[in-house]
Amino acid sequence: MQDALFNLIKQTEGKSTMEKVRIIKRYQNRKLxxxxxxxxxxxxxxxxxxxxxxxxxxxxxxxxxxxTYTTQIQLLFDQEKKSNGPENTELLKRVIRSETGIFxxxxxxxxxxxxxxxxxxxxxxxxxEAAVPAPEVANYLNNINxxxxxxxxxxx
Numbered sequence: 001m002q003d004a005l006f007n008l009i010k011q012t013e014g015k016s017t018m019e020k021v022r023i024i025k026r027y028q029n030r031k032l033x034x035x036x037x038x039x040x041x042x043x044x045x046x047x048x049x050x051x052x053x054x055x056x057x058x059x060x061x062x063x064x065x066x067x068t069y070t071t072q073i074q075l076l077f078d079q080e081k082k083s084n085g086p087e088n089t090e091l092l093k094r095v096i097r098s099e100t101g102i103f104x105x106x107x108x109x110x111x112x113x114x115x116x117x118x119x120x121x122x123x124x125x126x127x128x129e130a131a132v133p134a135p136e137v138a139n140y141l142n143n144i145n146x147x148x149x150x151x152x153x154x155x156x
Contacts, residue, residue: 022036022054023056024041024046024056024057024058025058025059025060025061026059026060026067026071027061028061032058034046034049043075046058047075047079050072073103094106
């Protein structure tokens with residue numbers, strides 16, 4: 001009992017009492033089930049849940065393994081396939097040539113170079129919506145917007 005309580009405390013550490021993690025179960029037939037709404041959901045609906053600021057955790061129902069990361073990568077891939085913008089192979093080459101060769105490593109490197117980290121970027125947008133970004137940040141964001149990649153501004 002004490003271990004279960006300790007695990008619950010560790011899982012909710014750093015989260016407000018209003019914030020709840022939405023559990024999504026992935027079944028063998030690849031269907032995704034939102035336990036909060038008690039219904040099946042699509043990747044697009046999961047994207048909307050995330051855009052609304054909710055945290056999710058995707059669990060493989062058979063193995064009980066956390067597959068949140070791979071599900072979100074799949075979601076990004078599907079969003080990119082649906083994009084009508086030009087394909088940006090130059091961006092992909094930069095990611096591949098980066099130190100780690102993966103998106104998360106590339107983004108962490110960008111955050112480090114911009115002086116932001118973890119969730120600081122999201123918090124900065126929320127706290128300073130009307131603020132004018134530094135010229136190098138504005139140029140970077142313009143390049144992203146012109147590359148056909150979804151940003152917080154284009155997701156809505």
